[in-house]
Amino acid sequence: MKTFKNPILPGFYPDPSICRVDEDYYLVTSTFEYFPGVPIFHSRDLVNWRQIGHVLDRPSQLNLDFTPCSKGIYAPTIRYHNGLFYMITTFVVSQTGERRNFYVTATDPAGDWSDPIWLDHAPGIDPSLFFDQDGKVYYTGNRVPPEGQDHPKHNQIWLQELDLESQKLVGPVYGLWDGALKNAHAQEAPHLYKINDYYYLMIAEGGTGFTHAVTIARSKSVTGPYESAKINPILTHRHLGRNHPIVNVGHADLVQTQNGDWWMVCLASRPYGGYYRNLGRESFLVPVSWEEGWPVVNPSKGVIETEMPFPNLPEHRWPKQPSCDHFEGQTLAQQWNFIRTPRGQFWSLTEKPGCLRLKAKKTMLSDVDNPAFIGRRQQHFNFDARTKMKFTPEQHTAAGIVLLQSNQYHFRFEYAQVDQQKLLKLVKREDGEEQVVASVNLNSAELYLKVEARKQAYSFAFAVESEQWQYLVKDIDGTILSTDKADGFVGAYMGLYISGNGHDSDSFADFDWFEYNGWD
Structure with a gap:
């Protein structure tokens, strides 16, 4: 059986987001205080990736002056709709945590991308865009629940329509979900998908450290109410202990291949020499199947493995970069x-x-x-x-x-x-x-x-x-x-x-x- 090795992007490439255009796949990751921002990668087989540029490669797009370490650009999402690529992300401006959300667009994913389109009244981090079948576009993010937090870092996923013509959020704001787990914290990284008759809302919970997890809910209406999957969390490694070779798994995105198969990209780390993660949070790939309308990650195992079966796609290697x-x-x-x-x-x-x-x-x-x-x-x-x-x-x-x-x-x-x-x-x-x-x-x-x-x-x-x-x-x-x-x-x-x-x-x-x- 043909296999591949995880991670698909080794080293500091966290918060992966992915989209497919015909037989081509594109992936972006976070960059925090580094410039250029948001590397973009291209693949034909989900395993072999080559960098084709950066989304934010001009000072007019990204002013990181005096941005503290580990602030800056958080958790981008990439999507494609009607001939246009969209990348939406959060700029955490300062040590005190001021947050501004924006998106950019391009007809060619290798660039040039537009200057930022800043969104007002868009609290929280990790924004995502969802293009519905009726032509409407929705923004999702996280926020402090309007009624207040029940416990520290308690967040709610929220949704509002985005008017692409005026480049503004419009209409009512909907609170969608507080997550699957009792006393869950750091609900973030929301992604919406329409699959068959349901809208699926997949998020990260538990913080981006050891207790990181992926959970999911669904609804017949994009605005909810959302039903939490009884099998949640659908992916985590926190139960495997700190000596496991792959830890802090979470922050995922789904993609369907041209053959109808489903795969998930997510972040995780590989500690070594003790619980130390010099390589940071890296990008991993794992298969997904569907049972009774819910996703099952790596069936029969439920975890990410270092070596996994190769996708049902023709292998497409890129020329090796010189050392x-x-x-x-x-x-x-x-x-x-x-x-x-x-x-x-x-x-x-x-x-x-x-x-x-x-x-x-x-x-x-x-x-x-x-x-x-x-x-x-x-x-x-x-x-x-x-x-x-x-x-x-x-x-x-x-x-x-x-x-x-x-x-x-x-x-x-x-x-x-x-x-x-x-x-x-x-x-x-x-x-x-x-x-x-x-x-x-x-x-x-x-x-x-x-x-x-x-x-x-x-x-x-x-x-x-x-x-x-x-x-x-x-x-x-x-x-x-x-x-x-x-x-x-x-x-x-x-x-x-x-x-x-x-x-x-x-x-x-x-x-x-x-x-x-x-x-x-």
């Missing part, structure tokens, strides 16, 4: 992201062709701002990442490789000038406190830097001559790169970085290439 980026294009490859909306001309692929040039900014990685950093996700338990850097440090400046969970939790493997000495050092920042773990005096305009991860053991090596590696630090504990220590909702990143550490500087660093090889 090494030589920075030879005119634009950055799609795996790279900035922290918040990039401000200023701090990077270039043309000033020194064949190199990525990063120019020092005052901003430090510890600031809630836009540092001179480009990064990509850690996607495997084990990896080797390395680069060749040309950089002459001056007073206050530092450049190198960063392993990042947040501004308060990260490692900086950086070459710097300290009191007239040039030092290569490993700085560990945990809960806002910094420690120089190790350092060595060096004086070289070219350096090779390498990071190795063997699960939670991270090692940092350097070389002045190619492949002549020396370890600065071996097997340091990497669990600060997990939200289980750092809090928040994102996974670990690694990237290239330069900073004037609070000072203006004309310094720059040229990175010849960056190579990443990972395995589980």
Whole structure:
């Protein structure tokens, strides 16, 4: 029997939403404070995915200035109707949780997408759109129940019609469902579907951590009342314990193939080295069947497995992406992201062709701002990442490789000038406190830097001559790169970085290439 391996998108790709157009499938995920926002992927078989762009790739679409870590873009939904793609999402603006919901549209999912259409009087997070057969369009989201909360984080799913012509919510507001479970909390991620004679409302409950779950209800009317499935939750792993290889399963979306089969995408995490989830929340795929009008997830098993039967679709693989980026294009490859909306001309692929040039900014990685950093996700338990850097440090400046969970939790493997000495050092920042773990005096305009991860053991090596590696630090504990220590909702990143550490500087660093090889 042909099988596939979960997750279908390894690394920090949470809150997947999916739609099908004929024989093509499109999927989007959350991005929080990273720019560009909302990567979009294309597949022909539900298993093999290639990124075709980002939905929010222009500063006019996404102003993330001073957005705190793990705020920003939450839980997008993608839908297709009458030749137009829609992506709707929440922008959590500030630390205090101000939330604004908007949607964008495109005729081509690879872009360009429109500027945001902001929706007034749309409280809550995780909005979704539903296109009914009578031509009406409905918005669903979550909110505090009008009569008040019975317990902390008690939410209600609500619905209102969206007038696409005026681009406004119109008509009465309907409270649909408070969830399936007694004292359930964090009811969110609502998706509506019309299947045969019923409207189905699928949501997430229990928070996005260990107690995450997927539940469902149905009604003959889109406005309710909704009947909760007696088999709820239809998917969860919380009963399997924290030592299970796949945990915190939830936040799902359904899709029907052109062959009539049903599948579910959802988020989950793979802890390792204890209950630590450096890779963040990833995207998984699981089959669904229907019994007596209700969905059964992975029949006879009821859980997500690492290896599962391949969908009844022709396998369609995409060309494998190279492990090494030589920075030879005119634009950055799609795996790279900035922290918040990039401000200023701090990077270039043309000033020194064949190199990525990063120019020092005052901003430090510890600031809630836009540092001179480009990064990509850690996607495997084990990896080797390395680069060749040309950089002459001056007073206050530092450049190198960063392993990042947040501004308060990260490692900086950086070459710097300290009191007239040039030092290569490993700085560990945990809960806002910094420690120089190790350092060595060096004086070289070219350096090779390498990071190795063997699960939670991270090692940092350097070389002045190619492949002549020396370890600065071996097997340091990497669990600060997990939200289980750092809090928040994102996974670990690694990237290239330069900073004037609070000072203006004309310094720059040229990175010849960056190579990443990972395995589980």
